[in-house]
Amino acid sequence: MTSSIVLVILVTSFATYLSRFLGVVSSEKIKETSKWFRWFNCLAYSTLAALIARTIIFPVGALDEASYLVRFIVVLASLLIFYLTKRNLVYPTVFSVIFLSLLSSFYQ
């Protein structure tokens, strides 16, 4: 292993673990019935939703190659399949890979 890559991995891991560690420290003083807990619950869900929406609308990496329209069609169709299959998560995820690969090769 080259030392610079190992160093980058260690820095990345530390930056990631820090938020998790501080979260446990804070949790020691928060009861699950408290308003603080409910507020953090809302923050967790909203931050995740913001992250997912950003990944779809302003993607980084390979997804950037597919157009907005194609991404939206695939996500909406997958959500529809999620409901039609009584909230099964396997069908929409498998469908999304095949559908997006097909659409992106078709709309080049």
Add this chain to the structure above:
Amino acid sequence: MVNSKYFFQGFSCIKRMDSPAIALGCCFIAIGALLKNLGFSIQESIFSTLLTYALPGSLVMAESLLVGASLINIFLAVWLVNARLYPMTVALMPLLMHESQPRWKYYLSCHFIAVSAWLIMKSNHEKIEKENRIDFWIGIGTATWSVAIIGTIIGFIASDYLNKDMMIGLAIVNPVYFACMMVGAMKTIQVTLSVILGAILGPLFFFISPEWSILFGGFTAGTIAFFVGELNDK
């Protein structure tokens, strides 16, 4: 140390209908291929997933390496994108804490906090007595962590056979899986509003500050959802 009955009960989550295995596997296959293209060896790729185990953080690390960012810049960029793990931990750990359990379990197992494991634990915690939840959680975390590591290895080995369209296809699985899980979790006013407002405000704040958009958008959306939910309960 760890109650094997609850550990394996948690571990078996990867076999169920709401299994994160496919979504997680696909994401980390893409990460494995990406790391190989960046010049990582297979050991370094495994080491990265093993220690970081957070997809957006790994992507930011890869991006930063490409542009030759300094270590301090990499630290700040990764910390910023993974800061969402803080509210996620605070929204989960109080559900798992029990005085009969040793503290080290919480400080070690918090490494498993990532969207997939977190959403599974949130939707299943009520089925397990509080005393045993931490062992159940360690089982879920070990399962998802293992899938991520295996995915990275497959992606690294298969990278030469993955063309551009396949990489695009793999990249959509993660947001689709999480979007479905989030929509499935919308059972109370507070969570429903948090998800809808977060999905709107996150991208909107991107126009003000791309780096801070997730945190600002998430904070604003979550706080509004909290107050609306509290007022509604009165």
